[in-house]
Amino acid sequence: MSGRCETFDHTADVGLSAHADSPEELLEVLAECMCDQVCPRKNVAPDSEREISVEAPDFEALTVDFLDAVLGAIQIDRFAVASVKVTGVTQTSASAELLGTDLDPRRHEILTEIKAVTYHELEALERGGQWTARVILDL
Amino acid sequence: MADRFEGKIEQVDANRWRIPKGSQPGMRVDGLIFSSAELIGDVISGGGPKQVANVAALPGIVGASMAMPDIHWGYGFPIGGVAATDVDDGGVVSPGGVGYDINCGVRMMRSNLDAGDVRPHISKLTEHLFADIPAGVGVSGPFTFSSKEMRKILARGVEHLISCGLADASDAEATESSGCLEGADADAVSPQAQKRGADQCGTLGAGNHFVEIQYVDEVYDARAAAAMGMKLGQVTVMIHSGSRGLGHQVCGDYLKSLRSAPGKYGIELPDRQLVCAPVKSSEGQQYLAAMRAAANFAWCNRQLLAVQVRKSMSQFFGARDTDARIAQVYDVAHNIAKIETHTVTGRRRRLCVHRKGATRAFGPGHRELPACLRPLGQPVLIPGDMGTASYVLLGTQTAMDRTFGSACHGAGRVMSRKQAIRHAQGRRIDVELARAGITARARGRTGLAEEQPDAYKDIDAVVECVCSAGLASKVLRLIPMGVIKG
Numbered sequence: 001m002s003g004r005c006e007t008f009d010h011t012a013d014v015g016l017s018a019h020a021d022s023p024e025e026l027l028e029v030l031a032e033c034m035c036d037q038v039c040p041r042k043n044v045a046p047d048s049e050r051e052i053s054v055e056a057p058d059f060e061a062l063t064v065d066f067l068d069a070v071l072g073a074i075q076i077d078r079f080a081v082a083s084v085k086v087t088g089v090t091q092t093s094a095s096a097e098l099l100g101t102d103l104d105p106r107r108h109e110i111l112t113e114i115k116a117v118t119y120h121e122l123e124a125l126e127r128g129g130q131w132t133a134r135v136i137l138d139l
Numbered sequence: 140m141a142d143r144f145e146g147k148i149e150q151v152d153a154n155r156w157r158i159p160k161g162s163q164p165g166m167r168v169d170g171l172i173f174s175s176a177e178l179i180g181d182v183i184s185g186g187g188p189k190q191v192a193n194v195a196a197l198p199g200i201v202g203a204s205m206a207m208p209d210i211h212w213g214y215g216f217p218i219g220g221v222a223a224t225d226v227d228d229g230g231v232v233s234p235g236g237v238g239y240d241i242n243c244g245v246r247m248m249r250s251n252l253d254a255g256d257v258r259p260h261i262s263k264l265t266e267h268l269f270a271d272i273p274a275g276v277g278v279s280g281p282f283t284f285s286s287k288e289m290r291k292i293l294a295r296g297v298e299h300l301i302s303c304g305l306a307d308a309s310d311a312e313a314t315e316s317s318g319c320l321e322g323a324d325a326d327a328v329s330p331q332a333q334k335r336g337a338d339q340c341g342t343l344g345a346g347n348h349f350v351e352i353q354y355v356d357e358v359y360d361a362r363a364a365a366a367m368g369m370k371l372g373q374v375t376v377m378i379h380s381g382s383r384g385l386g387h388q389v390c391g392d393y394l395k396s397l398r399s400a401p402g403k404y405g406i407e408l409p410d411r412q413l414v415c416a417p418v419k420s421s422e423g424q425q426y427l428a429a430m431r432a433a434a435n436f437a438w439c440n441r442q443l444l445a446v447q448v449r450k451s452m453s454q455f456f457g458a459r460d461t462d463a464r465i466a467q468v469y470d471v472a473h474n475i476a477k478i479e480t481h482t483v484t485g486r487r488r489r490l491c492v493h494r495k496g497a498t499r500a501f502g503p504g505h506r507e508l509p510a511c512l513r514p515l516g517q518p519v520l521i522p523g524d525m526g527t528a529s530y531v532l533l534g535t536q537t538a539m540d541r542t543f544g545s546a547c548h549g550a551g552r553v554m555s556r557k558q559a560i561r562h563a564q565g566r567r568i569d570v571e572l573a574r575a576g577i578t579a580r581a582r583g584r585t586g587l588a589e590e591q592p593d594a595y596k597d598i599d600a601v602v603e604c605v606c607s608a609g610l611a612s613k614v615l616r617l618i619p620m621g622v623i624k625g
Contacts, residue, residue, distance in 0.1 A: 009555050009557040011552065011555050013556070014556070014557070057398065068395075105277055110276045116391045117391075119214075120410075120412050122411070138214060138239055139556065
């Protein structure tokens with residue numbers, strides 16, 4: 001995978017900045033980087049699988065909704081995520097398989113709680129064959 | 140980084156700064172920031188003024204798009220933002236004007252103990268509370284509610300806890316809106332949101348939330364202090380928390396479901412995070428019903444935290460042959476939207492008042508205040524950071540006239556969380572606080588660093604500005620002795 005995602009500083013919160021060769025890879029690196037902020041993936045065994053799918057009016061909103069669905073798996077369904085595999089993506093829909101295991105506070109370190117994936121200064125687009133995104137997470 | 144405002148900001152007087160209508164396209168009213176000359180530098184660099192100007196574009200906004208001196212950058216609205224829209228003249232409600240932590244707020248309780256009784260035990264007492272109060276990320280509480288009970292909490296708030304024996308009438312009377320907003324609808328709260336909050340009612344959470352043991356360090360208004368049952372040296376407990384994951388999910392759900400509303404109602408917005416719908420529309424009514432339910436959940440959360448604090452302190456002091464009695468002084472919301480009637484340009488109007496990081500500050504005589512406090516005005520509880528003072532203020536008629544009965548909510552951040560962590564490198568914040576006589580315990584690895592006093596504005600300067608502007612008057616100053624955080 002050539003895509004990469006890093007965090008950046010933002011007033012009171014944290015941002016994700018990602019680059020990738022495809023929209024699939026873009027959503028994967030964003031989602032995995034976000035998971036690492038909440039519950040580092042290195043400690044999570046890929047024991048079971050979850051599927052998510054989202055639809056939105058445009059690719060930026062789709063990016064928010066996709067990350068929100070991954071976040072829901074962790075924070076609502078208590079599913080610790082080891083990896084994210086996007087199985088299909090268009091400008092307005094995305095589906096993915098999440099590999100991971102039931103979240104166990106004794107085995108999995110929970111670093112922070114993310115209140116929400118926000119629309120502030122949101123950017124998710126293709127430019128010259130490269131897919132880039134900037135997303136701010138409300139902590 | 141936060142947007143820097145390039146438009147015009149002009150000083151009105153010692154405590155007010157105006158962003159004239161027209162400084163930015165789409166503004167329907169002026170922006171008005173309450174700030175002193177001392178604070179305005181941080182205000183401008185903090186990105187808030189641009190957001191004050193953005194909020195001025197909301198349909199139906201009346202008066203001005205306002206911000207308190209603790210203003211700093213937020214999502215959509217700035218933190219510290221106050222905006223009122225005319226319900227009967229196309230006014231809108233915006234989830235961004237309430238924020239993700241719906242009814243984040245502050246509860247203050249008084250004890251029968253003096254600082255001298257508590258100081259020798261503060262380290263052990265803080266440990267005891269830290270063991271008893273569920274705090275931190277992913278931590279559930281001792282209270283579990285069936286889905287039927289959860290629906291009652293959402294619909295009836297503290298009133299439901301009274302029927303369960305987990306609150307009494309005096310708790311409700313000393314809570315803004317008696318701990319229950321009319322018009323809440325559990326059906327407007329998604330199953331995901333209810334699930335997210337299912338085991339979180341009665342938990343502190345993380346971030347800037349806390350339980351603090353404090354003492355009264357200064358009394359500015361003896362009559363008001365006496366009416367609140369307070370005196371110099373008295374030990375108090377302050378709880379700062381909100382609607383936990385349930386509220387976050389409600390806000391996120393409605394930011395999503397309202398996406399198409401601006402197009403449907405012909406509303407142009409400068410920021411997607413300001414998505415909104417007319418208050419009278421089905422979309423607006425649906426959001427308000429869900430927001431009210433989340434607000435009721437938050438009041439129950441603080442009530443159940445109070446129940447646990449009372450029990451924990453009673454056990455701690457009981458083992459030392461001391462009878463610790465803890466009674467509620469007041470509880471305020473500082474992230475909320477409410478339908479209120481105010482006089483605007485001589486006419487009584489029904490307004491949707493958004494207070495995001497702002498506290499209701501109703502003046503004397505308001506019928507919504509409890510009888511014992513009505514002649515004085517509403518207590519306005521201002522939590523400081525864990526190393527400095529907190530304040531109890533009273534709302535004023537000036538606040539009713541100028542800010543729809545609103546004042547500030549805290550100190551306001553000046554450092555991002557990461558900046559604060561970098562600033563704390565090589566330092567032991569807990570040791571520094573201990574040197575100042577404050578015992579602090581946090582569950583997370585970076586909690587104390589993120590919330591260190593240097594990360595916030597000077598609370599004394601913020602309160603001074605609010606009081607100089609006439610929006611509130613000082614009653615008490617409180618100094619922390621023991622702090623627990625998530």
